[in-house]
Amino acid sequence: MLPVSPPPPPSPPALLQLVENPVSEGDRLLINGQPLPVRWRFEPGTPGRLWLPLDLLEAELGVEAKRIAGGTLELSWFGQEQTVSPDEQISLDDEVAIEVAALLRGGGIRLQLEPGSDGNEQLALQLPAPRFLQLRESIRDGSQRLVLDLSGPTLLPRSDGQLQLPLSNPSAAARALRERGLEAGIDGRRVLLPIEGWSQFSLGKPARLVLDERSNGLAPMAKRPQPFLPAGSGGLQMEQRRLGIRRQNYLVSFVRFDPTAETFNLVPLSRQNMVGLGSLLGLARSQGAVAAINGGFFNRIQALPLGGLRDDGDWLSGPILDRGAIAWAPQELPRFSRVRLNETLISDAGKRIELNAINSGWVSKGVAQYNSLWGPRYKAITGREEAVLVQGQQVARRFNHAELSRGVGLRRGETLVVARGEAPLPLQAGDGVSLERSMVPKAFAELPNLIQGGPLLLNQGKVVLNGKAERFSSAFMRQKAPRSVVGSDGELIWLLAVEGQGNAGPTLRETAELMQKLGLKQALNLDGGSSTRLMVRNRGQSSGRGFGAAIHNGLGIVLSPNR
Structure with a gap:
């Protein structure tokens, strides 16, 4: 996930209140005595306020979060309900956090600050087991x-x-x-x-x-459903190494295989519908993967992809912001690079409209396109949008924002061209159009599979970390967190998860240096933090923050010719 917004600073009316009610923050949470490395923020008072990551609320407490238009959340838990607007959602490091003290107390959960063994405060949540x-x-x-x-x-x-x-x-x-x-x-x-x-x-x-x-089971989630896991895993094994760097220790869990040996294939774990999240286990099982790792970034509130995802030649979601990606063909080692997809819509009258995204949750002023791979309907993502529907190579009709807010159906062969931020959209019903497309690097255009994360960590064995070039914030680049990585040593493909041992996890530069220590030549950072998840043979072997957060997509290893 990417951060939503910085946490709001405390705003006491007087110095006395600031002293009496200090804000507490920590990275250790106890739930009925079980520790989790989770960021939290607590403001004592009457009543006090508590911010916890949305991932944690869903995965560990069972809070249901319904996402509605505009990024608003409707939370419910055993009859306790709360509506959270977008401006009430903050960021704790890389996690979307929600203020939920009243919701939890209403359900009988006791909140308490305690001293930890290391002298730092830890937050304890307690709820007796019911009958x-x-x-x-x-x-x-x-x-x-x-x-x-x-x-x-x-x-x-x-x-x-x-x-x-x-x-x-x-x-x-x-x-x-x-x-x-x-x-x-x-x-x-x-x-x-x-x-x-x-x-x-x-x-x-x-x-x-x-x-x-669910009468339809798991299969409809997958773009190309496969049978459940076959017996065994073709000899694929989890490996682990403990590595030290800069006086910090890390546990690196990984699986690796030779894609040219015709035993395994690397595949994107993708969904039929780009709107929505699910478990890595569900994606892996529904597509027959014997091993899997979480994939690219996504908007957790709106459950939309934030990066390139190409599956067997189909652009399920287009690349953004020149960020790092891997692309590959079956039985070949992947290629690693920063990528850009350039698309221009050209009318018969010669008007050129630059497109800034395809089937993406990344939004900015300009024009984007959506098709049936996005899902059966498109609903407006931002506050002011207008669009035209292209059928084949001709504009069929225009839509205003009110119509887009209600939703527009998407069928095969149709493209919805959406303008945001009052960007011009000089097309009318009956206009003929064509699409001009190119890709950087050019060689990536011919590779049928791609997944984008970022930043790129290694190229030819050298650290090539450049957050500015891939438009990551300096805070993101400095952050210590669990990491997911896909890489290659020139002969094998590696899927890796990195966790801290007595620490929050490595920075991105430390992650790159750990990959060098393992002998990798190419490496790409994937979504990390609570999204980090590595699985082998249907079981989670590594989990970023101790709980299995929902994700949007992933990478899987399947037995040939399983797919």
């Missing part, structure tokens, strides 16, 4: 619905497609779920429940957890 009361079952539209009645709210952490449900009587709940055909396990005072293929939400007064079976 399971009964399980009710019904059929809705041909699909199973299960309702767990509870004595009160509970935390709903998810990991690797599994819900870990804390209960005071887990045996009773597991037995009831097994009787309904679910493979429910027990770990201490938690019920372990596989939920891939199920959606979930909570209700309050009384507390209930609702599970709805």
Whole structure:
């Protein structure tokens, strides 16, 4: 994810209040005694205010976040509800954070600052496990619905497609779920429940957890669905090394393979619909990947891609901001470079309209294009937009902002050309148009697969880090965080996850130097922080901040000729 906005500074009315109510920030959170390396911000008071990352709220607490037009969030958790406007969403390092003290307290969660073993403050969240009361079952539209009645709210952490449900009587709940055909396990005072293929939400007064079976399973998420994982993994293994640099230690987890050996293929893990997020496990399983890593950046609030994504020749989302990318053909080593896609729409009258994006959540003043690979409908992303619909090579009609806000259907063979920020769009119904396209570097145009991240770390074994050239902020370049990387040593493709050992993780320069230590010649940074996730054989082996955040896309390794 990319930062949303800097956190607002505290604004006490007087010095006395500043002294009495200091703002606390930290990077260690305890949830019922379990530590997580998570950034938080707390302002004591009556009532106090607490900012936590949205990733954490969804993945560890079970807060449901509904994204609506304009970037507003509607949060709900066991009957507690909260609406969060875009200007109320701040950034803690690289994480989108939400003020949720009232929401959590309303559900019975106790918040407390405590001294940590290292002398720094840590924040503790505590919620006693409720009692399971009964399980009710019904059929809705041909699909199973299960309702767990509870004595009160509970935390709903998810990991690797599994819900870990804390209960005071887990045996009773597991037995009831097994009787309904679910493979429910027990770990201490938690019920372990596989939920891939199920959606979930909570209700309050009384507390209930609702599970709805998805009749279409996982396959529709994938652009090209594949069977579930075959037995074994063709000998692919996770490797780990502990490396030190600048008096800091890091754990590097990785998988590597020879793409020319006709055993494995590297594939983009992509979606049918560019609007939305999901789990790396879901993407990997639905596309038959035996190993996978999270991919490029995305806008977490609007759930839209922020970078190039090309799958088997289709531009699902176009490159942005000259950022680093890899591109490849099957059974070949990938190429690494900063990339740019130049597109110009030319009318029969000779008018040239420069396009700044294709199927992208990155928006700026200018003109962009969207087609059916974006999804079945386009809805306005910014406050003022107008558009024309091109069918084949002719403008069919114009749309004003009100029509775009309601949504415009997109069918194969149609392109919606959207103007933002009062950019001129000199086209009318009946005008003929053509598209002129070129790519930098030119060789990338012929490669059918591409994924963009950034910044580029290594080229020919040398550190080529240049945040300014790829338009990353200086704060982003200095930040220490878990990292995801794709690279090559000239013979093998590597997928790597880097985690700090007693620290927040490496900076980007330290990441590049770690890649050099491992002998890589080419390396590209992917989305990091809580998005960092490396999986082998259907199990998470490395997780950036201890919980499996939702992502937009990824990279997978499949057994040939699986795809």
